[in-house]
Amino acid sequence: MYSWGEIVRSLPKKKNSKSSLWVKWIIRKLSFPFTFLFINLGFSAWGASVLSIFVALAGCAALCIDSALWRVVGVVLVELWLVMDCVDGNIARVKKTSSPMGGCIDAFSGYFITAFVFFSVGVSACYSTRFTEHAGLWVAMGGLSSAFGLLARLIHQKYTCCVLESQRREKNGADGENIENNGGNIEVNRGNGETYRTRGEASRGSGETHGTKEEVDRANKETHRANGEASRTNGGANRENGEAIGTGVQTAAGKENAELLEKGGRLSYLRSRLDKEIGISGLFMPFLIVACIFRLYDVMTVFYFIFQGAGALAAAVYYALKTRENV
Numbered sequence: 170m171y172s173w174g175e176i177v178r179s180l181p182k183k184k185n186s187k188s189s190l191w192v193k194w195i196i197r198k199l200s201f202p203f204t205f206l207f208i209n210l211g212f213s214a215w216g217a218s219v220l221s222i223f224v225a226l227a228g229c230a231a232l233c234i235d236s237a238l239w240r241v242v243g244v245v246l247v248e249l250w251l252v253m254d255c256v257d258g259n260i261a262r263v264k265k266t267s268s269p270m271g272g273c274i275d276a277f278s279g280y281f282i283t284a285f286v287f288f289s290v291g292v293s294a295c296y297s298t299r300f301t302e303h304a305g306l307w308v309a310m311g312g313l314s315s316a317f318g319l320l321a322r323l324i325h326q327k328y329t330c331c332v333l334e335s336q337r338r339e340k341n342g343a344d345g346e347n348i349e350n351n352g353g354n355i356e357v358n359r360g361n362g363e364t365y366r367t368r369g370e371a372s373r374g375s376g377e378t379h380g381t382k383e384e385v386d387r388a389n390k391e392t393h394r395a396n397g398e399a400s401r402t403n404g405g406a407n408r409e410n411g412e413a414i415g416t417g418v419q420t421a422a423g424k425e426n427a428e429l430l431e432k433g434g435r436l437s438y439l440r441s442r443l444d445k446e447i448g449i450s451g452l453f454m455p456f457l458i459v460a461c462i463f464r465l466y467d468v469m470t471v472f473y474f475i476f477q478g479a480g481a482l483a484a485a486v487y488y489a490l491k492t493r494e495n496v
Contacts, residue, residue: 170209171205171208171209171263173201173205175263176201176204176205176208176259176263177201179259179262179263180197180259180262181262185197187445188445188450189445189446189448189450189451189452190446190451191450191451191452191454191455192251192255192450192451196251196252196255196450196454197255199252200252200255200256200259201259203252203253203256204255204256204259204260204263207256207260208259208260208263208264212260213260213264213266214257214258214260214261214264214266214267214271215257215270215271215274217253217256217257217260218253218257218271218274218275218277218278219274220253221250221253221254221256221257221278222277222278222281224246224249224250224253225246225247225250225278225281225282225285225286226281226285227246228242228243228244228245228246228247228249228250228286228289229243229247229282229285229286229288229289230243230289231243231246232244232247232286232289232290232292232293233289233292233293235296237297240293240296240297240461241461243289243293244457244458244461247282247286247454247457248454248457248458250278250282251449251450251454253278254275254278254279254450257271257275258275279322279449280319280322282449283315283318283319283322283449284315284318284319285315286315286449286453287311287312287314287315287318287470287473287474287477288308288311288312288314288315289311290311290314290457290460290466290469290470290473291307291308291309291310291311291312291314291466291470292307292308292311293460293466294307294308294311294466294467294469294470295307295308297464297466297467298466298467299467300467307466307467307470310470310471310474311470311474313474313477313478314470314473314474314476314477314478315477317474317477317478317480317481318448318449318477318480318481320481320484320485321444321477321480321481321484324481324484324485324488325484325488327488328488328491328492332491332492332495335495440480440483440484440487443480444480447476448480453473456469456472457469
């Protein structure tokens with residue numbers, strides 16, 4: 170049985186510092202009791218991620234029903250989705266079962282909520298707005314908000330997969346050429362060693378034949394022997410360098426890729442923080458609770474229509490410029 174302490178200690182401080190204020194102050198704390206329950210019921214991180222997708226879909230569907238009670242249920246389920254989005258990560262860290270597949274399923278969960286939740290809020294606005302003359306407009310704005318959100322994610326992923334992956338391949342190609350050059354140097358040095366050894370033998374024969382040049386040839390022989398040893402040493406060093414480069418290519422490329430993804434300049438950092446603090450994992454969640462209480466789904470729909478549209482446009486311009494810089 171996993172203890173409460175293990176679950177709490179598994180959360181790295183650095184990861185929590187990158188979260189939105191809503192997640193950091195509220196959702197992370199709520200995720201610990203849910204993690205304690207699910208992990209001791211035998212759920213895997215992958216299972217929690219799949220469950221979160223169904224919770225998200227159920228919440229969005231409930232928001233689309235013309236009933237105040239069902240809208241409350243929808244809000245609760247959408248909030249629960251964000252808690253579950255933290256639970257799968259907690260389980261993976263405690264069990265030490267993080268994997269690329271788990272990260273992929275976790276990303277799918279985010280795509281599902283982005284695809285439907287703004288549309289569902291627009292439908293709720295259509296049912297609850299005081300401006301009933303253009304009720305269908307709220308649905309249209311909600312649907313476009315979801316489309317804008319997916320478009321921004323698609324642009325980001327396209328840049329990551331195409332441009333950064335291309336840079337990684339080019340770097341690996343350059344490192345491969347360096348390895349081949351080092352291999353050639355090893356062969357050249359080995360050949361030099363053999364040449365010097367042959368010359369040493371020839372000099373030894375000359376020393377025996379020509380007694381008058383014995384001292385000179387002995388000196389030449391010692392010099393050639395020293396050169397042969399130096400060449401063999403250089404060959405060994407070059408071989409070690411080649412192996413070190415070979416084993417370090419992928420690691421170095423991976424680190425550089427990660428740095429490019431994480432840093433990306435001040436503009437990228439600002440864009441990322443705005444998305445976290447105002448997007449689905451940030452302001453959206455408390456705003457949804459307020460909208461449910463005071464029937465402000467229409468206000469919320471207008472706000473996120475503007476925010477998501479501006480975000481998609483900013484992502485398109487920003488990554489177009491970044492791609493142009495890397496060409």
